[in-house]
Amino acid sequence: MLTKRPAEGKPDSPMHIPFTHLQAMLLFALIISLAFGTLGRRKPKERLKYAAWSFCLFIIVGVAIGWLMYPFSH
Amino acid sequence: MKMDEPVIEPSSVEPSPVQAAPAEPRTKENPELLAFLIAIAGWVVPGLGHALQKMWGRALAVFLAVGALVILGAAMRGNLFSSRGEDAFATLGYFADLGSGAFYLLARALETAGPDVSHSAGDYGTRFLATAGVLNLLSALHAYEAARGRKA
DSSP: OOOOOOOSSOTTOSOOOOOOHHHHHHHHHHHHHHHHHHHHOSSHHHHHHHHHHHHHHHHHHHHHHHHHHGGGGO | OOTTSOOOOGGGSOOOHHHHSOOOOHHHHOHHHHHHHHHHHHHHSTTHHHHTTTOHHHHHHHHHHHHHHHHHHHHTTOOOOOSSOSSHHHHHHHHHHHTTTHHHHHHHHHOTTOOOTTSHHHHHHHHHHHHHHHHHHHHHHHHHHHHTTOOO
16 A cells, blocks of 8 residues: 655745755754854954864864764664 | 030031932942843843944844744744743743843744744754844843843
8 A cells, every 4th residue: 555755845835955964964053153253262363263173173073073973883 | 415506407517519419320339130120121122222322233133143042943843942841841831932132022922823843953943042032141141241240
């Protein structure tokens, strides 16, 4: 008996953004690091440096954890 | 008590300089209360706690960051927890989501089709929504510390 597959997204949804894993990670890291930079430092130059440093750490740690989990997915 | 001592009526005592000073607003007397109110304002409307202290850059950054996370989380059809959580994790998720203040209601309004966590995007959306709340709580705490005069 054929069963109907669950819908991937209701058509009446006002917006639906299907980000990939990498896109979601980059976007998340960008938004959070900008907020951290602005909240954590006072001078614009220091804010930018802190935000860039946070962004790099988010990406590096995210990719590292992804590779650490890779053996468990097989 | 000696009889020749003058009896001083309480009403004839001149007020001390402290008593004579005009009554100031309660918030001026109690900076702790003012800081608490600023923290509450920062929680209800993301960035308002900093805006009230004329920290415009931080206010704008918090407002945009929390707003972007909520809108993207809802657009990715993340799970927005309700108060009727089935387990402890759902309750924790509810508190995290509630941290975004008024934007929690915005996310509710945006997610008309309901969550869809059967795909990775929906699962990430759940994290975006929770992070928006926690970031806003962190920001409200930062505004509270700044209002108390701590280095911020």
